[in-house]
Amino acid sequence: xxxxxxxxxxxxxxxxxxxxxxxxxxxxxxxxxxxxxxxxxxxxxxxxxxxxxxxxxxxxxxxxxxxxxxxxxxxxxxxxxxxxxxxxxxxxxxxxxxxxxxxxxxxxxxxxxxxxxxxxxxxxxxxxxxxxxxxxxxxxxxxxxxxxxxxxxxxxxxxxxxxxxxxxxxxxxxxxxxxxxxxxxxxxxxxxxxxxxxxxxxxxxxxxxxxxxxxxxxxxxxxxxxxx
Numbered sequence: 001x002x003x004x005x006x007x008x009x010x011x012x013x014x015x016x017x018x019x020x021x022x023x024x025x026x027x028x029x030x031x032x033x034x035x036x037x038x039x040x041x042x043x044x045x046x047x048x049x050x051x052x053x054x055x056x057x058x059x060x061x062x063x064x065x066x067x068x069x070x071x072x073x074x075x076x077x078x079x080x081x082x083x084x085x086x087x088x089x090x091x092x093x094x095x096x097x098x099x100x101x102x103x104x105x106x107x108x109x110x111x112x113x114x115x116x117x118x119x120x121x122x123x124x125x126x127x128x129x130x131x132x133x134x135x136x137x138x139x140x141x142x143x144x145x146x147x148x149x150x151x152x153x154x155x156x157x158x159x160x161x162x163x164x165x166x167x168x169x170x171x172x173x174x175x176x177x178x179x180x181x182x183x184x185x186x187x188x189x190x191x192x193x194x195x196x197x198x199x200x201x202x203x204x205x206x207x208x209x210x211x212x213x214x215x216x217x218x219x220x221x222x223x224x225x226x227x228x
Contacts, residue, residue: 001094001180001181002036002037002038002039002094002095002180002181003036003037003038003094003095003181003182003183004038005036005038006038007038007041007043007061008056010036010038010041010043010059011043011056011057011059012056013036013182014034014035014036014043014044014045014054014059015054015055015056015058015059017034017097017182017186018032018034018045018051018052018054019051019052019054020186021034021051021097021099022050022051022052023052024101024193025101025102026099026100026101026174026189026193027051027099027100028100029050030047030048030049030050030051031051031100031174032051032097032098032099032100032174033045033047033078033080033084033097033098034095034096034097034098035078035080035081035084035095035096035097036094036095036096036181036182036185037064037088037093037094037095040063040064041061041062041063041064041069042061042062042063042064042066042084042085042088043059043060043061043062044059044060044062044077044078044080044081044084045058045059045060045078046058046059046060046072046075046076046077046078047075047076047077047078047079047080048075048076049075057072057073058072058075059072060072060075060077060078062081064088066081066082066085066088079147079148079149080098080148080176081149082149082152083096083098083148083149083151083152083155083176084096084098084176086152086155086156086159087159087176087178090156090159090160091159091166091178093178093179093180093185094178094179094180094181094182094184094185095178095179095180095181095182095184095185095186096176096177096178096185097176097177097178097185097186097189098174098175098176098177099174099175099177099189099193100173100174101174101175101189101193101196103193103196103197103200104169104174104175104192104193104196105172105173105174106196106200107169107196107197107199107200108141108169108170108171108172108173109171109172110199110200110203111141111169111171113143115141116138116139116140116141116162116165117138117139117140117141117169117196117199118136118137118138118210119136119137119138119139119195119199119209120134120135120136120137120209120210121133121134122195122198122209124191124194124195124198125137125191125195127187127188127190127191128166128188128191128192128195129166129179129184129188130164131164136210137164137165138162138164138165139162139165139167139168139169139192140158140159140161140162140165140168140169141169141170141171142154142155142157142158142168142169142170142171143170143171144170144171144172144173151170155168155176166178166179166188167188167189167192175189175192177189177192
């Protein structure tokens with residue numbers, strides 16, 4: 001599924017999301033990026049443009065294979081393009097968002113090299129695609145590179161290795177999140193940001209987030225009392 005937009009509406013939607021991400025602090029400077037697909041046409045925000053000032057005429061159009069069909073005068077294609085394309089190719093995504101969320105960056109620093117970010121027993125997990133409260137959900141964390149396009153192979157390997165995850169976190173950098181359309185991708189990004197914020201705050205409080213909600217064997221069952 002993809003967004004049911006006209007080309008002009010798709011361009012407006014990207015600008016709207018870029019302004020939102022800037023307000024949230026996810027796209028400071030000219031960082032971050034947003035792409036969505038309408039049928040076989042992919043729309044992408046350009047590189048090096050202040051996201052809060054983005055205009056519909058600044059948006060690139062690509063075909064399903066990632067080849068530029070309409071360039072934005074005076075702009076260059078985002079370095080995120082091959083990473084967005086990985087989600088389109090391997091997950092049939094309808095939209096892909098790149099956030100520089102500080103909470104995601106901090107959470108990535110708490111993950112040991114070679115391991116994924118693990119989440120469990122946090123209510124907002126239910127906002128992630130196919131994830132339940134009692135699951136142990138794993139999101140891949142890959143190491144950063146000097147240049148963004150050099151992440152392509154690592155992102156592709158992570159996507160294939162973690163088929164249940166709708167995101168790839170880049171350590172000390174940010175996250176790529178996708179969904180079936182722009183609304184779904186946006187909600188996935190918001191839920192993940194909340195979950196990473198929870199992990200960071202629990203770590204600061206000395207709480208092991210993988211163990212914090214385990215009931216003691218002799219703990220009283222308060223369900224009946226709470227329902228009374």
